[in-house]
Amino acid sequence: MNVYFLGTGTSQGIPVIGCSDPVCRSEDLRDKRLRVSVWIYDNDFSLVIDCGPDFRAQMLKSECSHIDALLFTHEHADHTAGLDDIRPFYFQQGDIPIFAHERVLKNLAKRFDYIFETENKYPGAPSVTAIKVEADQSFNIKKQLIVPINASHGNLQVFGYKIGKLAYLTDVKTIEDSEIEKIKGVEVLVINALRKETHATHFNLDEALAFIEKVNPGKTY
Template sequence: MQVTFLGTGTSQGIPIIGSDHPVCLSDNPKDKRLRVSVLITWNDYNILIDCGPDFRQQMLANDVKRLDAIFYTHEHNDHTAGLDDIRPFFFRQGDIPVFAHERVLKALRKRFDYIFTTENKYPGAPGVKENIIENKPFNFHGLTVTPVEFMHNRLQVFGFKVEDFAYLTDLKTIENEEVEKLSDLKVLVVSALRVKPHHSHFNLEEALEFIERVKPERAYLTHISHMLGFHNEVEKELPPNVHLAYDNLKITV
């Protein structure tokens, strides 16, 4: 299984428009972050987790020619706004399967009604195949995918465990029974917004404590804001098995 970090930034990305913060002005490519998303490649299948506003740019940067499914964590704009840009995949492949909580699908139907409608559909609009997921494992072409439920302030979010890999973004609180799903991981990806505490996201300290609790072989931090600091400086301070993810990083699990 190969995992490509398509974007590792928070909702505004880095640099933020008009910002003169030192991290936003950095010349290091690893300090430039598109909105958060990963691509899992397994047995020639490409599975996208979240389809944010930078989706088109991310697909071009990684020369992705096929998309077999989109798994949605939740409905916030930085995780969903790129759905219209699946059109090239739709024109080649037909309806693209999307997997999401029923509440998330309802939000997508409202925002992208022209994609989900079956009546008098605009000829240039893409199409999707809806798959409602609950907090129980589901099968994708022989692959077992286990949702991991947690809270983003007061909003329910799904992370996903796929084989020995787990991806959890926009996490603030999680129940013990959900943590138990994360035993024996080779790779854990978890969000770490900044150094100071935040009402709806792990900060760096909370993310590191969570990693120590789960004890994966390796861990990567994502959904990073400019307030976490410079990539190279933060990386030096992390435990040996923990790394900052960066855009277009590819890892093998």
């Protein structure tokens, strides 16, 4: 299984518009980060988790030409605003399966109503097959088992996903021990660590390191 990090930046991306901070002015490629998304693929499946405002650029750079499904962690714009750019995939493949919490699907249907419409649909608009993800119900994409991991992003419920030997969690602040049990000893863990200082809705560095100790993965990003 291959994991391609499409974006690892904050909700505004890095550099931030109008920012004169040394990080924003840096020429170091590690200080140039798009909005959070990941492409996970193998010989017989291809899926993307989240599609923020940078989705089109991310797909072009990665040369991703096919997706079997799009998974969402939550509804914030930095994770969903690029949904319209699934159009090239839709034109080639037909309706794109999207997996998300019921709350997230309702939010997307409100914001992107033209994508979810079934009558009098504009011919250039993409279409999706919306599939509800339940906290305690695993599901398959092709032959790949996907295990939802329930967590909290401040007061907002979010999903992480365990896919094979990978556990992917982003925008997490708290997570129950029962959910940690689902990913203990995983080969690869991907987790957020927003900054050194405490943050209301994200792990800071110390919290992320403590979480890594609990999970005890083979490798962490």
